[in-house]
Amino acid sequence: MKALILTCSTGQGHNSVAAAVQEVFSAHGAACDIADTLSFLSEKASEAICRWHTRLYRHIPSAWRVSYRLLEQHPAMGEEHNPLANILALGTDKLYALIAQKGYDCLICPHVFSALMVTRLQKLHPELAPATSFIATDYTCSPFVDECRMDRYFVPSPLVAEECVQAGVPARQIVTIPGVPVRRAFYEPVAKAEARRRLGLPETGRLVLAMCGSMGCGHLDELAEQLAHRLPGGSALAVVCGTNVHLQRKLERAFAGRPNIAIWGYRDDIPLLMDSADLFLTKAGGVSTSEAAVKGLPMVLVDAISACEGPNLRHFCATGGAVTAPDPEALTELCLRLLADGKRLEKMRGALLQKQNAAEAIWAQLVEKEAVRQ
Numbered sequence: 001m002k003a004l005i006l007t008c009s010t011g012q013g014h015n016s017v018a019a020a021v022q023e024v025f026s027a028h029g030a031a032c033d034i035a036d037t038l039s040f041l042s043e044k045a046s047e048a049i050c051r052w053h054t055r056l057y058r059h060i061p062s063a064w065r066v067s068y069r070l071l072e073q074h075p076a077m078g079e080e081h082n083p084l085a086n087i088l089a090l091g092t093d094k095l096y097a098l099i100a101q102k103g104y105d106c107l108i109c110p111h112v113f114s115a116l117m118v119t120r121l122q123k124l125h126p127e128l129a130p131a132t133s134f135i136a137t138d139y140t141c142s143p144f145v146d147e148c149r150m151d152r153y154f155v156p157s158p159l160v161a162e163e164c165v166q167a168g169v170p171a172r173q174i175v176t177i178p179g180v181p182v183r184r185a186f187y188e189p190v191a192k193a194e195a196r197r198r199l200g201l202p203e204t205g206r207l208v209l210a211m212c213g214s215m216g217c218g219h220l221d222e223l224a225e226q227l228a229h230r231l232p233g234g235s236a237l238a239v240v241c242g243t244n245v246h247l248q249r250k251l252e253r254a255f256a257g258r259p260n261i262a263i264w265g266y267r268d269d270i271p272l273l274m275d276s277a278d279l280f281l282t283k284a285g286g287v288s289t290s291e292a293a294v295k296g297l298p299m300v301l302v303d304a305i306s307a308c309e310g311p312n313l314r315h316f317c318a319t320g321g322a323v324t325a326p327d328p329e330a331l332t333e334l335c336l337r338l339l340a341d342g343k344r345l346e347k348m349r350g351a352l353l354q355k356q357n358a359a360e361a362i363w364a365q366l367v368e369k370e371a372v373r374q
Contacts, residue, residue, distance in 0.1 A: 001131075001366065003032040003106040004099065006114035009046065012214035013287035017110040017137050020181040024359040027184075028367075035098070037114040040091030082147055088117040089124075096125055106366060110135040110181075115148035122149065131369055135362065136160055137180055138286035140311035141167050152369065154362055156180050156290070157315065175365055178356035180290035185271040187294060187357060195276035199269075201262060205234035206339045209277035209297075213285050214242040214266065217304055219328045223281060224251055226332040228261055235339060236260040238277070240267050271295070278345060279338055281331070284313035284324075293321060294355075298348035300324065300335050321352030 003025055007018040018034045025032035038046035095117060099107075107130045109115040115134045122128060133152040134145065141163035145153070153174045155161050161174045193203045201207060208227060212220045224239045231237060241248035241264065248265045255261040267273060270288075274280065274295040282288055283304035289312055292299050299322035301313045316322035323338075325331045338345055 001030050001106050002102070002104050003030065003108055003366075004102070004104040005032065005034045005108045005110065006037045006095075006118065007034055008037045008111035008113050010049065010111075011285075013137055013285055014111045016183060016287050016291075017135060017181050018108075020183045020359045021108060021110070021135070021362060023184050024357070024363045028363060033102070033104075037088075037091070037109075037111060037117055040094040040098075040117070041088070082116070082144070084113075084144065085116045085120055085147065088113060089120040091117055092121040092124055095121055096128070099128065099130070104130055106131045106133075108133045108135065108362075109148075109150070110137055112142050112144050112148065115150060116144060119147070119149045131366065133362070133366065135181065136286075138308040138312055139180075139315040140308055141169075142308060145169065152365065154358075154365070156286075156358070159315075175361075177358045177361040177365075179293060179354055179358045180286050181357075181359035181362065182287065182291045182294055183271070184357075184359075186274070186291050187355070188271070189295070190272060190275040192276060195272050198272060199238075199262075199276055201238060201276055202234075202236045202260060205236060206232070206278045207236045207238060207276055208279045208281055208335060208339070209238050209240070209273055210281040211240040211242070211270075211273075211288070212283045212302060212304055213288065215244060217244070217283065219302065219304070220244075221247055221250060222328045223302070223331060225254065226328055227281075227335060228255060228258065230332065230336060231260065232336070232339060236262070238262040238264070238273065240264050240270075240273065242266050279335060281335060284309040284316070286312050289316050289322070290354075290358075293319075293352045296349045296353040298322070298338065298345050298352065300331060300338065302331060316352075319351050321348050323348075 005018040005021055007014045022032045022034055036046055038049055107118050109118055118132055132150045134150045136155045139156055139160055146167040153169055154177050156179045158176055161176050164174055165171045196203045210224055227237055239251055243266050251263045274297050280292050280297045280299045284301045301322050301324040313324055317324055325334045
C-alpha cells in the first residue's frame with residue numbers, strides 16, 4: 001500500500017491529523033506522503049485562501065459562524081452544481097499527474113476540500129481505482145461530506161456516525177474510531193515536574209496552559225489578563241499565542257518581569273506543554289481537544305468560533321472532561337474554582353483519558369480493506 005494524505009493548511013489541525021496517520025504508516029513500513037490540497041490549484045491560491053481563513057478566525061469570527069451556518073443549511077446541489085467542488089476540480093489535473101507518477105493506491109482526506117477534489121478526480125478519471133478515505137477532524141458531520149464519494153468515512157464517535165447517515169452517507173461505509181487521530185508523542189507521557197523543568201516553568205504549584213489554536217484567536221488576551229491578575233499564590237500561567245505575533249508582543253509587554261507567567265509564540269512541543277499543565281484553557285478545536293483527551297488534561301473550553309467547534313465543545317463537556325462558560329469573566333471564575341478543587345480536576349482527568357490510538361485504528365481498517373481488494 002502506497003498512500004497519499006491530502007491535507008489542507010487552513011489551521012494546523014488537519015496537518016496534525018495527517019502527520020499522525022503518516023507516523024503510523026511509516027511505523028508499519030508503508031510508504032505515505034502528505035500534500036496540500038489547495039496547492040493543486042496553485043501555491044498562490046493556497047496562500048491566499050489560508051491567509052483569509054486566518055483573518056476571519058482572528059478578527060471576524062461572527063462572519064465565519066454565519067458562513068458555516070449557511071453551508072450547513074445548503075440544499076443538495078449534486079456534484080456538478082456545487083460551486084466549491086467546481087473550484088476544487090481545477091486542481092484535478094495536477095493531482096492526477098502526481099498519482100500517476102508516484103503510483104499511489106490509497107488516498108486519505110482529512111478535510112472536506114480534499115474529499116471533494118478526489119470525488120471529482122474519480123469522476124473525470126474512472127480508470128483510477130485507489131482506496132479512498134475521509135477522516136472527520138471534528139465531532140460533527142461537516143458540510144458537503146454528503147457530496148463526497150469515499151470508500152470509508154472515519155468518524156470519532158457513534159453520534160457523528162448517526163449524523164453522517166442522516167446526511168446520506170451509506171452506513172456500511174462509516175467506521176467509528178476512538179476519537180480524532182493525534183500524533184504518537186501524545187501517547188508518551190512525561191512526568192509533570194520533568195516537563196516543567198524542560199520548559200523552564202515552576203516545578204510546583206498549579207499551572208494553567210492557555211492556547212486558542214495555532215492562529216491565536218478568540219479572547220485570549222482578555223482571558224490571559226484576567227487570569228494573570230487573579231492567580232492564587234504559587235500558581236502559574238503559560239500562554240501560547242501561535243502565529244499571532246501581535247498578541248504575543250502585547251502580552252509580553254503586559255507581563256514583563258512576572259516569573260510565574262510565560263508568553264510564547266508558535267510551539268511544536270504541545271505534548272510536553274500538556275504534560276506540564278493542570279488545566280487547559282482553549283477553544284474547542286477538534287484536534288486540540290482530542291490531544292488533551294489523550295493526555296487526560298482537564299479543559300475549560302472557550303466558544304471562540306462556534307461553527308464546527310460547537311459540537312466539539314458539547315462532546316467534551318458531555319464526557320465530563322471539560323467545562324465552559326459564556327464570557328471571559330465567567331471563564332476566569334471557572335478556572336479559579338477548578339484550580340482550587342483538586343478532586344474535581346482528578347475526576348475530569350479520569351473522564352478524559354483516551355489510550356486507544358485512532359490512527360492505528362485507521363491503519364488496521366485500511367490494511368483489512370486492502371487484503372479484501374487483493
